Amino acid sequence: MTTEIQTETTEAQTTRGKVYVIDRGRTKLRAGQGLLTGLEVVFRHFRDALTRKLEKPSQQTGVFTVQYPEERLKLPEAFRNFPILLYDDETGQELCTSCFQCQRICPPQVIHMTQARDPATGKPVPAVAEFLIEYDACMSCGLCAEVCPFDAIKMDHEFEYSTDVHGGLTLNKEALNRPISYYEKIAPTFWAEVKDSAMKKLQGNMKRRPDLIGVAPQMVEKIRAQRAAAAAQAPSPTPATPEAAPADKAARLAAARARAAEKAAEATPEPAPDSAPIDKAARLAAIRAANAAKKAEGAADEVAAPATDSAPTDKAARLAAIRAANAAKKAAAEGAPAAGSADFASTPSDAAPAADAAPPASGMPADKAARLAAIRAADAAKKAAAEGAAPASDAAPPASGMPADKAARLAAIRAANAAKKAAAQRDGSEE
Amino acid sequence: MGQYQSPCLVLCMNTLITVLFLIFAALILTSAIMTVTVKNIVHAALWLISSFFGVGALYLLMEAEFLGVAQVLIYVGAVSILILFAIMLTRDLEGSQNRQLTPRWWIALIVPAALFGLLIVPTVMTHAWQLPPPPPAGQPPAISGAQQIGTAFMREYFLPFQVAAILLTVAMIGAIVIAFEERERRRRVLTLVEQVRLRQRQQQRQQPAPRPEPAATAVQTSEATGGET
């Protein structure tokens, strides 16, 4: 009673490797032999299931049951259930800037948030005040995590949310917050991909967040204690207090940015014939200078400069221009507490010098643009220094023969100087 | 039970047996009466089964163990199942709730009642039965059991036994023939494979259009007509 199996094996090379097709042909079974074979197979399964678990897919026998609450399958990294918010482990800063992208894209509209505002000025800051997600209606599509530019919202692996309280499934920010280390643990490769950019963006955002705004609620106490300890240890530097926001800091900032702009300009392979990036860099410098001036002049509330250093130059330039314009507009709207800014606050055309500066410069040759920017920056600085400070004159040297990048640097430096002076004057006048 | 005997045991057992007999008799008669009077034919069959059980128990009480078990096996296990099957297969849907008795059922009542009251009871009660003497105490009576029956079937009742076997075979074949007569008329349901093959053959027949030799055709047609007539 032997089984005669005509075995014929064909081999095929496919994109997925070698494939063996075994043609067993017609098996010739005597009566009852198939039944016995079946019994044997079942007994093998029975025997192996007593002793071992099914671990590899290649294994044919063994218990495959996962005793769920005690044993769990390892979830794949891409597994997604409900969104969570991330915050930095050390500083406690949340990554979310309340940009509303996720709220906008959410198909079942279960994400709700409010932007944080500076309690002193009422101005919005890039942080989220409250964040709600209705988990009971969430469809786990993961679009919020896809769209988030700051990698602040991510999809969690946690799935045991069953409850008899429906309302308990609407989670607030505190419940949604997870440290970055948690996400790194559940999705290491995904986080490694975005880690650098996310942290850099966070660094930038942190600078625009006053006090403890933007710190995860569960970390507030800890961070406060840390800061108090730090203040006690080193009282002399006293950084980051908004009142102090001294001119020299602004100046340093401006200088740093100018350096960055220069670097960007240098980075372009052929500076001389291809003038576009260079003049852009120049424009940028001008705008920044204007900003710095404005700040120094006494908006006196916040460190508003965005962390655009890493952005590509042209984008950064445009962004800087827009921000400068905004800043100017705002300054105008607030009625310009600084005495000397009355004239450009009253007339809109004058009120946005930096904004004007950018568009016309586009067509000009590089050096001209640079010069123009410098001049405008100087003007702004001058204006800001309402006392009519003389040093503004040295802010606009012709510098026609210089290469574009140099011009830009020069403009930046001059602008910075002007700003510094203006600040010093103002400080002096206030005192 | 051992050899332990006491006067009470015998007396009590006699009482017990009498009580059991009365219980079985009541069961048999009640079930029988319900069988013939109850409206629903399925209920009647179930009552009949109950009656069969009583009869089987009575056999056991009369120490006819083989008969008792055979009664249960054949009547309860086979005949009643057969009856139930027949009832299920012939369910008279419109007539099941109608009167079950014939219009002149009282005549049918008089005859058995008279038979029972006037003939059976007087005869049975007045006849002088010649009972064998009871066996001496302590010695079990000689009762023929299953082995004796088997031996008897192989010896003195051999011919009746074979006749009974033939009767059963004939009855079985006859029942099959009678009940399943209709199956031949039923058209066979083709399997899918057969349908496909049939279609193929039809196409093959239609395609080779050239007519066969006239002689062969003639033979075929004659056969066909012969078969039909």
Next chain:
Amino acid sequence: MPSMTEAVPLPWVLTLAGALFCVGLFGALSRRNTVGILLGIELMLNAVNINLIAFWRYLEPNVVAGQTFALFVITVAAAEAAVGLAMIIAIYRARQTVNADEVDSLRG
């Protein structure tokens, strides 16, 4: 060991068998349903069997004739039931009825 022969007199058993026979006869005569008639006949056959066994047990317990005859009766009853029920099914198929009164095509 006490036995039925001492506890219950024979006429009781015979009376029981007679009563059962008469009940069966009544059933066979009065039922309209063919299956019902068959049930009555089965009852009558059982009554006969009780009689046979009673005679065997009370009169000749060491002779197997009574039991043997009872077994033959059971055999015949089984054969009768099989054929009878087959006929009933056949009649039902042909006439859609199991009522004995309606199966009268041979009536003159």
Next chain:
Amino acid sequence: MTDILRSWIGGALPDWLIVLIAYLLVTTIVLFYAVGNFIMMVWAERRVVARMQDRLGPNRVGPAGLLQPIADAVKMFTKEDIVPRNADRWVHLLAPIVALAPVAMMLAVIPWGRGWEPVDLNVALLYMVAVSAVSGVGLMMAGWGSNNKFALLGAMRAVAQLVSYEIPAVTALLTVVILAGGMSLLELPYMQAGVPIMGATILCGDPAGCSPLLYSTITSFPGSPNEPVQALDLGLGWWVFTPVGFLGFLVFFIAALAEGERTPFDIPEADSEIVAGYMTEYSGMKFATFYIAQYILNFALSALAATAFLGGWQGPGVAALANMGGPWVHVAAALSAFYLLAKIWILFFVMIWLRGAFPRLRVDQLMDFAWKLLLPLALVNIVSASLMVGLTQWTSAQWGGLISLDGFAPWQRQLIAVLVTAIINIAAAYWILAINQRPKQVEWDEEELIAAS
């Protein structure tokens, strides 16, 4: 049991009361034994079939899920008892009882151990078969009383299957009746003493030199109906080791599967076709009653198969312990009870194994299997069994001078009988299997079919 009770409380109570109490006690013990086994069987079936399907099975309630049947029972108790509005109330109510009672009655005649026999009925084999047939009435009542087409279909299937598989089962048991020369279950284990294949035919040459641990007095075995002999007894002379017993066991066990509605033959309750068959309209305790009836029927049929073919409580060591006398007899009884239980459970494991391996048969396959395979095999086996008895026991006078085996020793006669029956059975099995395997010719009347289509 009666004697034990009598020795304990002999003087205090009248004799008939002691007898009554003894019967009640034995009944209670046997029923508890059966129900305890039922509980374990439910658990074991779920666990084992789970392992066969690479799962774990119930393992939450109690250690290794052992209390799962208890939890199920509690659930059953608390379920609502529903009776369909158009059901036949009384029939519907009585059906589970009629299904369970005969099955419980089957347990009465099984010898559970050496000397542990509830009832000695000399037609016990026939009684088992007869009583198991009665539960068919219960199934029919359930099917009809539920007033549900699935229930009725299931009941018809169940009863048809029960009736048709009774025939091979009874025919297979007939071989045992022929071998044993009677229908008493009580005697069967005693007759299956000895060694495999040869049975109790290896006699002791020198009565003084035979150790009572190896040799025991065989009073009733086919080779020597008259005087007791000393024969080598390892407790393994089971009939399943002989060709006749093996074939009979196979046929009976398969038929028992069908009677117990185990999986290859579970069309009566095929839940993928007719919901749950005759149990469709039952809930709560009534359903549980059917469930219990089914498992106890399997238990009893396994016990019957074990007793009839696998030696019952017979096993190595039982006879030796019994021969040592004194309190060892009780140890022998306990050991023998363990042997029977082990055999029942092995058979039950095979039932689960088959359930794990095989798909359900169609009705026509079911009937083909019973009538074309099992019944012919059983009939051939009857011939073999008769030959076996004739070759081992009959004198030449009984043979009518045809064959004379008087000069041979019992073991030689046994060997001859085994060889002859082996040849007959193997040839018959081969032939019958070959007939059944012959591919069916597709037959149809082409002309008529073409005309029809």
